[in-house]
Amino acid sequence: MIKVQNLTKFYGKTAAIDGISFQVNKGEIVGFLGPNGAGKSTTMKILTCFLPPTSGEAEVCGFSIFQNSMEIKKRIGYLPENPPLYKEMKVRSYLEFVANLKGVPFSQVKSFTNEAIEKCNLQSYSEFEIFKLSKGYKQRVGLAQALIHKPELLILDEPTSGLDPTQIHEVRNLITSLAGKHTILLSTHILPEVSMTCEKVVIINKGKIAACDSVENLTRSFALTYTLKVRGENTEKLISELHQIPEVSSVDLETNETLKIKLKEDRETAVKISNCAFKNEFLLLELKKEAASLEEVFIKLVFTE
C-alpha cells in the first residue's frame, strides 16, 4: 500500500527526514512512532502529496507521488495534526462538502455523510456549528472527514493529541473498529496507543528509521528479562552465582521458586542461566523470556545510541 524508498526532505539546510525507507502492506494498521520533531508529520505530508520530497521515491496505493498524485489523493483519507475544519460551517454541511471534494458521486454524498457521522458517533451534533464543539468532537469531525469517501488508506497524524483520557479511549476504539476495512498509518508519541491499536510499528528518530517490525517481534527481540522457575535447596547460592554471569544486572526472588533475572544484554544468556541452575543441582521447571514493553524498546532505540 505504501512503499517508501530513500525519502529525504530538507527544510533549508536541515534534513527533516533523511533517506528513510519502509513499507506498509494492505490491511495493516501501522503505528508511526517517534519523539516530537522526528519527521513523522513531514513523512505523512509527503505521502499525502501535500509536500514534495527533496529526493527519493514513494509509492502510495500503487501510484507514484510524483506522477500520479491525483490518483493517490482519490484513494487516501488524511487527518493532519490540526484538523482542517471550516469552523463556521455545520458538521453535516462540512462533511458533505468534503465528500464532494473527494469526488463522491453527487447521488451518494448524503448516504456517505450519514455513514461517517454514524461511525464517528456525531449523530447528536450534526447540526452544530463546528466552532461550538469541544476539542474531542472536533477531532471526531476530523476523523469523519478523513474516512468519508471510504478511502483505501487512512493517514492519521496524532489522532489523539490534546484529548482527555475518555476521548482518547473513544478515538482508539474508533480506530480499532476501522481495522480490516482500511489500511491505516497513524503517528503518535504515545506508546500505549500503538501497542493497543497497531500490529506493526515504524520507529523514526532524527529523520531516520530506527526500527520497522511487528510489535510482537520488536518487544521480543528487545526483551531483557527472564523468569526462572526452579526447585532446590540453596537459593541464596544460586542467586549469587547468577550474579556472576557478566550479562546479568539484577536477580530478584519473586516467590519461593521464581526468580526474575534482568540482563544488560542478551548473548544466549539463557544457556548460562540454565547451566548455572543445573550446576547447583536445582530442578529447572521453567525458563521464559519476558516480552519487553514497547516503551522499553522505544527508549532503547531512540535515546541510547
Place this chain on the structure above:
Amino acid sequence: MLKNIYIIASKEIKSYFLLPSTYVAIAFFLLLSGYLFNGLLHSFFKTMALANLPEYDSLVVNINTLFLSPFILNLSFVASIILPILTMGTLAEERKLSTIELLFTSPITNWEIVIGKFFAVLTLYTFLLTITFSYSVFISFYGEVEFLPVFVGYCGLFLMGATLISLGIFISSTTESQILAAIGTFVVFFLLWVIKSIAPALGETWESILLYVSVVNHVSSFSRGIFELRNVIFYLSAISFALFLTRNSLESNKWKG
C-alpha cells in the same frame, strides 16, 4: 473540472453568509452607494428645475449623461472600497486554519481552487451590482432612460470588479493574515485611483502608461455607454494574469513547505 469549481464556489458562497465581515461589506456598499445616489439625485433635480425655466427651454436634460454615468463611476469607487473585505480571507484564512491541507490533499487542482474562489466572490459582487441596478429603474420613472448605455456601464463595473477581485485573491494568497491581506489590497486599489488622478500631471508618455495600467480608469468609457473591445481585452487579460499568479503563489507555498 467544472464540477470541482462548482463545489468550491458554492461552499464559499454559503460560507460568506456565515461571516459577519460579509454583512459589513454589503451594508457599507449599499449605504455608500445609496448616499451617492441621493447626492446625485439632488443635483439632478436642481438641473431639471433649471431646465424648466423659460430661458433654458432649448436645454434637453439627458438622464444618462447627467445622472447615470456619474453614478456608475461612483459605484466603481465604492466597489474598490468593499472588495478588499470580501477577498481578504479567500486564501489567507485557508492557510491560517490549515484547511488548505484539506484542499491540497483532495483530488482537485490548484486552478480549480483559485477559479472556484474567484467565482464565489464574483457572484456576491454581481448580486450587489444587481441591487444597485434597481436604482436606474427607479430613476426611469422621472425621465427617459436609455437602458443600453446603462447596461454597458454595468458591464464595465462587472469587468473592473472581476479584475479587482482577482488581484485581491492574489494578495490574499501571499499571506496567512487576512487583516494584512485586506490592508495590502486596499492600498493597491487606492494606488490605482491615485495614479489615475496624478497621471495627467506627469507628461504624455507617463500619462498614457499609467492610465492604461490603472484598472479603475478603463471603466470610464464603459460608464459613458461606450463598449470598446480593447477595454474588455484589457480586463480579461488582467484577470487571467492575476489568477495565474495566484495559482503559482499557491504552488510555491507548497514547495516552500
